[in-house]
Amino acid sequence: MNPEEFATHLAAARAEVGKVIVGQKDLVETVLVAAICEGHVLLEGVPGLGKTKLLATLGKVLDVEFGRVQFTPDLMPADILGTKVLTGNDFKFHQGPIFANLVLADEINRATPKTQSALLEAMQERRVTLGGETHQLPRPFLVMATQNPIEQEGTYPLPEAQLDRFLFKALVGFPPADDVVEILKRTTAGPETEPNAVMDGAAIVEMSELVRDLPAGSHLLHYAATLVEATHPESEKAPELVKRYVRNGASPRGAQALILGGKAFALFAGRPNLAAEDIWKVAPMSLRHRLVLGYEALADGVRADQIVSEVLEAHPSPQPVS
Amino acid sequence: MSKTMSPLRNPTVPTGVRDLVGRARGRLLVAGLLQTILVAVGVAAALASILVGVARYTVIPWAEPVAFGVIGLAVLVGVGLALWRRSSPAGAALSVDRRLGGFDRISTALELGALDERHEYEDLQLRAADVWASGRSLDGLVRVVPRGWLPRLVIVALAATLLMALVPSAADVALAERRAQQQLIQDEIDRLTEAAAEATPEVKETLEALLAELAQAETLEQAVAALGEARQELASQADPAELAQRTALAGLERRLQQNPLATGASAAEQLRNLAAGLANASPAEMAAAAAELSARAEDLAGIDQELSDALAGAAQALGEAAANPDAAAAAAEALADAAGQLDASNAAAAGAANRAQAQADVRDAQQRLSDAQAQGQAQGQGQGQGQGQGQGQGQGQGQGQGQGQGQGQGQGQGQGQGQGGAGGGAGAGGQSGTGSTSGGTGSGTVGSGSGDHDPSRDPSRSSVFDPVEAGLGDEVRVDLTGGTTPGDPLGTATGQGLENVPLQSYTDRFTDYRNTALDSLDRMVIPADLADLVRQYFTELEP
Incomplete structure (x- = not known):
């Protein structure tokens, strides 16, 4: 696969998703790019904005095995990972829904930390260890999670380690009125459009390797x-906003997300090389969930995106490497 | 990887990329040069305009050179800074990527091109970058000629600086005058330096001290004052006996020029020629020569006693030779001795002459600077009144004709001082003012003699009245309304003769007057023939 074919594939996938999802162009691209990078995505938005619909559609377009887990407070790790069941005289491992190419973790912050932590190994190492046995997850393995930022009752905020494993965190905003009208047209009259599969798991893996190359x-x-260093308040490169409001900066995974995501976006744009513009584009979605803000930020209403913007302003362009 | 080779010369880097980066680098350099120079010159021109502006109201001699020097330095600094900050190939590539929408194609290609081994996608990237770079216009890269408020501000600052520097101000005029004065002082320093080189050690020391003061002098006034002090010091160094000796020797030379004893340009030569030709001289000639030498010996008595004795001895030997031809050899020897003594006296007087020459040089310098100072004052005061006050001082004696000479501007006042007889003096007025304004003619009063008119009291003129000692002040003024005939007293003394007043030796008084007059001759600007007249006058009056 060459870059042109890459761009063609992604454009086709985006078009298919667009048959179902109205608007949200950037969000769709973000999710597609994350999939191409074999990265996990956390979608955050209020209910009813189509997060789950988007991910379900993505599963169909990518034509990969799709697993959905509705996270609830009583959800147990075994409900996700699977369990051993006595069958005859032997215990046989029954795979949980995580054994899929695309796992939709809906309302992930409703599960207890114990259950959330069950995803840690799977997301990072793409394998599950249970009862002393390690089970490899299929490739591609993508976790697409959603969470509601408003409802705090009965939710368990994701720990930093969990958040860090998401390549991107995308914010799902309310669509403009025209898009809402279009949504109404599509969903209140006649049958809903079904997207076509334009890719498969092998293509995703191949595209993922192209991204890395x-x-x-x-x-x-x-x-x-x-940029990542500048998110650390103790760094000399950190702008004032970081020093004032950030408690912990982004991890090296943040830098990986910047480069990988940037490369994918470059290919998406038909370019055979990474550009600073690609990094600027992925910086908010790559870094916002990796910043641990202090209580001062909460008190002053400072959001992570503001801080990322401040970091980009402080370091507007790459410098020649001596 | 060819790390040591510049990517712009690395053949593995696509030609289009190298060409684009090279052109971009040159354009960035030119733009950077202009921009940096503009900023540097702008700052310098602003400072320079302030400096030159202040210098229009205050004399700052270094203002303009420093102002334009700062601007020139700013240009150099700008060039240096621009070259120092010149973009590297990687920097230029990044500029192209950012400003021309290269999306890091060029900077990435520059790096990939230097790799020894590349994989498929890297080659693909290089090809894509080459295609993108080939023939790419650099118009949007950077504006070579700066625009906006900065160039305008710089132009205004430069224009203001130039305008203020070119349009003369009062401070500029004052500065030019100061420089002219400094040049005049320097000229005098140069002249006096040459004079000091030939001076005797004592005079040289004085002149060197004077040169040091002149070098420090900032105005003509200071220089003139320093010259005046030096003149006084040189005058104080003069020994009256030396002066008298020199005067007497001059009188001897002059006398023998008028009434030669024999052929010869100088008195000593005449004596030697006389001695050489004595064998052929007649007794009458020897007697005449003996009488002349005797008279000259008397002239020198008390002034240069050794010379006087030698001349007297020669006169006596000549007299004897006139009576007895056998004594001619002794006379010739005596004449030779006298000539040798005369040479020795002349040599001794050379030191005094050197000092006198130095005094004359200093006097001339003072005169020139005074003239320049007066000219400057006249110009400064405008063309009009030009009246100041000068003061002249004259001395009269005997016949009642004295001369005073004043210096300065405008109306002068002469003071005369006379003594003896129907004394009357003429005070000459101040010199005319210089510049465009002529000074008024001095109308000096004339000092007059007064007092000792009674021949019965002192028929031999052996003593003279000393008004100072008498407590009558040092001058008596007379009205100068009469006396139109030359030689007659010019006025009538209003003083009256006094009885029983203190008297001073005429010889002492004469010596004082003579020394003072000769000293004045050295100090003042007097034509040579008039100076000779004064010297002759005193020679003839010598008791």
Whole structure:
């Protein structure tokens, strides 16, 4: 697969998703790019904005095995990972819904930390260890989670370690009125449109390898590192907002997300190389969930996106590498 | 990887990329040069305009050179900074990527091109970058000629600086005058330096101290004052006996020029020639020569006693030779001795002459600077009144004709001082003012003699009245309304003769007057023939 074919595939996938999902162009691209990078995505938005619909549609378009888990407070790890069941004289492992290419973890913050933590190994190492046995997850393995930022009662905020495993965190905003009208047209009259599968798991893996092979100038690698370093309040490169409101900055996974996501976006744009513009594009979705803000930020109403913007302003472009 | 080779010369980097980066680098350099120079010159021009502006109201001699020097330095600093901050190839590539929408194609290609081994997608990237770079216009990269408020501000600042520097101000005029004065002072320093090189050690020391003061002098007034002090010091160094000796020797030379004993340009030569030709001289000639030498010996008595004795001895030997031809050899020897003594006296007087020459040089310098100062004052005061006050001082004696000479501007006042007889003096007025304004003619009063008119009291003129000692002040003024005939007293003394007043030796008084007059000759600007006249006058009056 070459970059042109990559862009063609993604454009086709986006078009198919667009048959179901009205608007949300950036969100769709974000999810598609994350899928191409074999990265996990956390979608955050109020109920009813189509988060679950988007991910379900994505499963159909990508034509991969789709598993859905509705996270609730009483959900147990075994309900996700699977369990051993006595069958005859032997215990046989019954795979949970996580053994799928695309796992929709709906309202992930409603599960207890114990259950949330069950995803840690699976998301990072793409395997499940149960009863001393390790089970490899299929490739591609994508966790697409949703969470509601409003309802705090009966929810368990994801721990930093869990958040860090998501390649992107996408914010799902309310669609403009025209899009709402279009949604109404599509959902209140006649049968809903079914998307076609335009890709498969093998294509996703191939595209993922292409993303990794895409060249990136060393100045851009330094730039990504600089941006991440600048999110740390103790760094000299950190802008004032970071020093004031951030308790912990992004991890190296943040820099990985900047480069990988940027490369995918570059290919999406038909370019055979990473650009600073790609990094700027993925910076908010890559870094916002990796910043641990202090209580001052909560008190002053400062959001992570503001801080990421401040970091980008402080370091507007890559510098030549000596 | 060819790390040591510049990517712009690395053949593995696509030609289009290298060409684009090279062109971008040059354009960025030119733009950076202009921008940096503009900023540097702008700051410098602003400071320079302030400096030159202040210098229009206050004399700051270094204002304009410093102002334009700062601007020139700013240009150099700007060039240096621009070259120092010149973009590297990677920097230029990044600029192209950012400003021309290269999406890091060029900077990535520059890096990938330097790799020894590349994989498929890297080659693909290089090809894509080459295609994108080939023929790419750099118009949007950077504006070479700066626009906006900065260039305008710089132009205004430069224009203001130039305008203020070119349009003369009162401070500029004052500065030019100061420089002219400094040049005049420097000219005098140069002249006096040459004079000091030939001076005797004592005079040289004085002149060197004077040169140091002149070098420190900032105005003509200070220089003139320093010259005046030096003149006084040189005058104080003069020994009256030396002066008298020099005067007497000059009188001897002059006398023998008028009434030669024999052929010869100088008195000593005449003496030697006389001695050489004595064998052929007649007794009458020897007697005449003996009489002349005797008279000259008397002239020098008490002034240069050794010379006087030698001349007297020669006169006596000549007299004897006139009576007895056998004594001619002794006379010739005596004449030779006298000539040798005369040479020795002349050599001794050379030191005094050197000092006198130095005094004359200093006097001339003071005169020139005074003239320049007066000219500057006249110009400064405008063309009009030009009246100041000068003061002249004259001395009269005997016949009642004295001369005073004043210096300065405008109306002068002469003071005369006379003594003896029907004394009358003429005070000459101040010099005319210089510049465009002529000074008024001085109308000096004339000092007059008064007092000792009674021949019965002192028929031999052996003593003279000393008004100072008498407590009558040092001058008596007379009205100068009469006396139109030359030689007659010019006025009538209003003083009256006094009885039983203190008297001073005429010889002492004469010596004082003579020394004072000769000293004045050295100090003042007087034509040579008039100076000779004064010297002759005193020679003839010598008791």
